[in-house]
Amino acid sequence: MIGRLFRTRALIMVISLIAMGALGACETTVSRPVIPELSFKHLPALNFTVGRIEIVEKYRSPLQSPNVEHLFPTPIMQALRRWSDDRLKTTAGGANVMRVIVEDASAIVEELKTNEDLEALFTTEQAERVDARLQVKIEITDADGAVLAFTNTEAARSRTTPENVSLNERDQIYNDLTMVLMNDYNTSQEQVIRRYFDTFLK
Numbered sequence: 001m002i003g004r005l006f007r008t009r010a011l012i013m014v015i016s017l018i019a020m021g022a023l024g025a026c027e028t029t030v031s032r033p034v035i036p037e038l039s040f041k042h043l044p045a046l047n048f049t050v051g052r053i054e055i056v057e058k059y060r061s062p063l064q065s066p067n068v069e070h071l072f073p074t075p076i077m078q079a080l081r082r083w084s085d086d087r088l089k090t091t092a093g094g095a096n097v098m099r100v101i102v103e104d105a106s107a108i109v110e111e112l113k114t115n116e117d118l119e120a121l122f123t124t125e126q127a128e129r130v131d132a133r134l135q136v137k138i139e140i141t142d143a144d145g146a147v148l149a150f151t152n153t154e155a156a157r158s159r160t161t162p163e164n165v166s167l168n169e170r171d172q173i174y175n176d177l178t179m180v181l182m183n184d185y186n187t188s189q190e191q192v193i194r195r196y197f198d199t200f201l202k
Contacts, residue, residue: 035175051094055084058101059104061105080105111127153192155182157181
């Protein structure tokens with residue numbers, strides 16, 4: 001009787017250890033990929049004869065759906081700041097001020113209609129579309145606040161995300177969207193800067 005009880009307890013212990021091991025094996029660590037830092041340092045700086053450069057963030061993210069810019073690995077506002085730090089430089093003192101005014105730096109997600117028939121079970125459809133937009137006004141003012149020159153530049157891009165997208169895949173899509181948006185903005189902004197700020201470029 002005692003021997004049977006001992007064997008029964010031993011068997012229960014072995015089963016418990018196996019179960020715990022199986023549960024431990026099921027636990028996986030999800031590591032998010034390293035997103036390369038967005039930089040424009042490889043491009044030549046735009047040097048201005050102004051006393052200082054300011055960034056004015058008029059846009060405020062609501063931090064809730066349908067807005068998703070705050071979920072981006074590099075939020076659009078942060079990307080704009082990096083662009084400004086890398087490309088806009090002062091080369092002289094004086095009273096003139098350059099202001100980089102961010103009017104919009106949003107990304108809004110919209111759900112797309114997907115099929116629910118039998119065929120849809122064997123296909124991967126695009127479930128959402130993300131519309132990203134960046135609108136920036138740059139102005140140069142004198143000591144009295146009078147605007148001497150200004151530019152208005154806007155860039156917009158969209159991407160779709162498939163059904164059952166993973167967090168890592170979503171991060172990559174968001175990052176790619178930021179990259180193409182900023183490349184568009186960089187090209188357009190440099191063109192108008194060279195056109196309208198010619199007298200302030202050194």
